[in-house]
Amino acid sequence: MNSTHSIWHNGELIPWEKSQVHVLAHGLHYGSGIFEGIRYYKTERGPAIFRLPEHVDRFINSANAIKMSLPYTKLEIITAVKQVVHANQIEAGYIRPIAFYNSGDMGLNPVKNTIEFFIACWPWNKVFTNDSIDVKVCDYIRITPTATNINAKLCGNYVNGTLASLSLIDTHYHAVLLKDINGYLAEGAGENFFIVKDKTLYTPKRDYIFAGITRDTVIQIAGGLNYPVVETDILPKQAEDADEAFFSGTAVEIMPIRSINDRILGNAGINSIVETIKKSYSNITTGRDINYLKYLTYLFV
Numbered sequence: 369m370n371s372t373h374s375i376w377h378n379g380e381l382i383p384w385e386k387s388q389v390h391v392l393a394h395g396l397h398y399g400s401g402i403f404e405g406i407r408y409y410k411t412e413r414g415p416a417i418f419r420l421p422e423h424v425d426r427f428i429n430s431a432n433a434i435k436m437s438l439p440y441t442k443l444e445i446i447t448a449v450k451q452v453v454h455a456n457q458i459e460a461g462y463i464r465p466i467a468f469y470n471s472g473d474m475g476l477n478p479v480k481n482t483i484e485f486f487i488a489c490w491p492w493n494k495v496f497t498n499d500s501i502d503v504k505v506c507d508y509i510r511i512t513p514t515a516t517n518i519n520a521k522l523c524g525n526y527v528n529g530t531l532a533s534l535s536l537i538d539t540h541y542h543a544v545l546l547k548d549i550n551g552y553l554a555e556g557a558g559e560n561f562f563i564v565k566d567k568t569l570y571t572p573k574r575d576y577i578f579a580g581i582t583r584d585t586v587i588q589i590a591g592g593l594n595y596p597v598v599e600t601d602i603l604p605k606q607a608e609d610a611d612e613a614f615f616s617g618t619a620v621e622i623m624p625i626r627s628i629n630d631r632i633l634g635n636a637g638i639n640s641i642v643e644t645i646k647k648s649y650s651n652i653t654t655g656r657d658i659n660y661l662k663y664l665t666y667l668f669v
């Protein structure tokens with residue numbers, strides 16, 4: 369990871385190397401923290417943060433899910449994010465707000481413990497270096513709504529995707545797909561999943577997934593291009609027989625999938641719908657599509 373100068377901590381900017389955590393932090397032991405992943409892009413008008421208010425809303429929802437009283441309003445968090453991006457003087461990058469219960473009571477209920485809130489940013493160009501990736505449906509199932517709050521970005525939720533990703537060590541696959549408890553495809557370790565078949569997009573329903581902001585953007589892009597989007601159950605076999613497939617997520621953006629369970633996907637060629645969506649997404653995030661300027665928070669107005 370490329371470090372930057374400053375990290376925002378409980379209201380002030382501190383040097384990167386001073387942003388430390390106590391070893392008895394509750395969040396470290398039990399995952400009782402919440403976080404966000406946000407990207408900002410280089411545009412003609414300087415850096416712009418993509419869908420910042422929606423990310424902050426989600427962050428606040430995640431806090432509520434774990435009964436964490438954040439001592440900052442939505443507007444104050446937005447201002448803090450802009451402040452840390454500005455301080456680090458990088459044209460484009462990734463922003464990571466994280467708040468967690470600190471040390472104090474080591475029982476599982478953390479509500480009496482203090483809260484630490486950091487916002488970091490750093491340059492993060494590509495998650496996958498390939499143009500398209502090979503994906504494996506793994507044996508771990510996705511966390512379920514009856515076991516945890518799957519709509520909150522809780523730190524502890526992410527051990528599921530971490531274990532799933534670790535299952536690929538020493539294989540040729542780049543990424544995992546997890547099924548839901550009913551055997552339908554849910555999502556990647558940290559990405560939503562789409563297939564394309566006969567010029568229609570299919571994506572898992574919201575019931576067992578973390579329905580991301582990029583997924584929502586993709587659905588809007590597809591609508592604008594007159595490609596129908598169907599939110600439905602998708603079996604692994606249906607995905608293997610798709611014309612195209614891709615992951616969507618803030619970090620990976622639009623990531624084309626080359627193969628699923630070693631089945632090379634069929635019919636993309638030069639008329640790839642995934643490539644069209646990827647290009648539209650890039651035009652939107654970099655301010656070149658005026659219809660979506662509402663989604664950009666410019667650093668310098």
Ligand code: PMP
Binds near residue numbers: 558
């Ligand atoms: N699913 C999971 C499990 C994730 O962690 C993420 C990343 N936040 C996503 C999907 C994609 O969400 P978004 O498009 O909002 O980044």
